[in-house]
Amino acid sequence: MAQHAPADMNRIVVVGHGIAGVTACHALRDAGFTGHLTIVGDESHAPYSRPALSKAALVDGQDLSAHLLPEATHGGLELQGVPARGVDLFERTVTLEDDTEVAFDGLVIATGADARKLTDSAHELTLRTMNDAENAQSRFVPGQVVVVVGGGALGMELASGAVERGCHVSVVCSGTPMTRHLGEYLASKITDVARGKGVRFIDAAAVSATADEQSTVVELSDGSQITGDVLVTAIGDHAHDRWLEGSGLLNGDRVVTDSRGRVLHEDGTVLPHVVAAGDIAHWEGERQPLWTTAIEHAKVAALSLLRGDLAEPLNFVPYFWTEQFGLTIRVMGQLPVHGTPEVIDTGAPKNAPEVQVVDPHRALLRWASDEGTGTAVAVNYKIPIPKLRRLTERPAAAA
Amino acid sequence: MRIELDQARCEGHGLCEEAAPNLMHLDDDAELIIDVPEVEGDDLAKAQAAVRVCPVAALRLA
Numbered sequence: 516m517a518q519h520a521p522a523d524m525n526r527i528v529v530v531g532h533g534i535a536g537v538t539a540c541h542a543l544r545d546a547g548f549t550g551h552l553t554i555v556g557d558e559s560h561a562p563y564s565r566p567a568l569s570k571a572a573l574v575d576g577q578d579l580s581a582h583l584l585p586e587a588t589h590g591g592l593e594l595q596g597v598p599a600r601g602v603d604l605f606e607r608t609v610t611l612e613d614d615t616e617v618a619f620d621g622l623v624i625a626t627g628a629d630a631r632k633l634t635d636s637a638h639e640l641t642l643r644t645m646n647d648a649e650n651a652q653s654r655f656v657p658g659q660v661v662v663v664v665g666g667g668a669l670g671m672e673l674a675s676g677a678v679e680r681g682c683h684v685s686v687v688c689s690g691t692p693m694t695r696h697l698g699e700y701l702a703s704k705i706t707d708v709a710r711g712k713g714v715r716f717i718d719a720a721a722v723s724a725t726a727d728e729q730s731t732v733v734e735l736s737d738g739s740q741i742t743g744d745v746l747v748t749a750i751g752d753h754a755h756d757r758w759l760e761g762s763g764l765l766n767g768d769r770v771v772t773d774s775r776g777r778v779l780h781e782d783g784t785v786l787p788h789v790v791a792a793g794d795i796a797h798w799e800g801e802r803q804p805l806w807t808t809a810i811e812h813a814k815v816a817a818l819s820l821l822r823g824d825l826a827e828p829l830n831f832v833p834y835f836w837t838e839q840f841g842l843t844i845r846v847m848g849q850l851p852v853h854g855t856p857e858v859i860d861t862g863a864p865k866n867a868p869e870v871q872v873v874d875p876h877r878a879l880l881r882w883a884s885d886e887g888t889g890t891a892v893a894v895n896y897k898i899p900i901p902k903l904r905r906l907t908e909r910p911a912a913a914a
Numbered sequence: 915m916r917i918e919l920d921q922a923r924c925e926g927h928g929l930c931e932e933a934a935p936n937l938m939h940l941d942d943d944a945e946l947i948i949d950v951p952e953v954e955g956d957d958l959a960k961a962q963a964a965v966r967v968c969p970v971a972a973l974r975l976a
Contacts, residue, residue: 534966541966564968564971584971807969845927897945898944900927900928901931
């Protein structure tokens, strides 16, 4: 049966004021929603750009407030610094930690994800928020021995930032870092460059750790220990969804949506008046915690609140990028990629053909998939997104 | 209002161009060109969307 949009959509509450929540608010207004809009967020900072926190902002030590998002123009009521505690689907209210109740006709769930931690020490650094980035800036000082646990994109970006700031860095990871995420080809390229910059890789799993304000000890799966001054972990995240326990909005313990972001009730029915977007959402069963994915989720979810099945379902090619050890890698398409890519270009920039210093890493690469589409990867290669996207669509070259 | 670009920070992702293709574009070398710096009305809303979507906060409205 077709899902129609609820007719009485006068009050919409958005929980979460990261990029998904903020985008949802603006998308609602852009689509003509003129009713009451309330956005609830647990951080006291105004919304900010998150990807920069582990990249440029970490390295150059710039004032992080420069990464605040532009002032909101959606005209909604912003309730900042108070987390939401629960949802009552019958009363249609969101309850905040301070007992405030906010009534809704439509609800957008966008509370993101939290870092997993190895210890319960406040001196274990992770990176999700602006406060985390400020902590990392203050601990990454020259000469410090930094132990990074986790070899995904975030762990490697933090390792890179620590190296740039003059620290001695070890990365603890089972197998070659970045392999699970990007595939063998790109992972070995990155780790080669990182080794050249002095990073030590320890092929083991971290079992446990201790950390205080000046030292850390990490116990490894092979029974050995590694010691250092600063413990940084990037061992994944978990959706920030515990506040929804008992609400009926968790499906198999997760927030699961259909192709338009509408949340599946625990009884399996699609709720036309509750949508989810961003890192918290298992969109059609799958979570994809990326900046551009959060934005696209939010646009689709906002429209489906207002228009039901008339809203277009999500349809986009994922975009991912990372900056580490002097490599900027942009990816359009599905990851990881396996095997050897087609090299499309390694040429010098068009605007500086006279430059003779060749960057050996610079390349535009493409991995073809069986369906005739592909994954396009630019390494230290500036290319506009639409062009990179077109490369994913190009049929595979005839064999 | 006026769209301001922090050229040093811009990494040429091009998400802004997708949000406001009539106001800005990346050239062949992925350098961002602001075609319409002064914006109002519908263009202002589009410019705000472009500023918001930038993952490195390289755009401002002043």
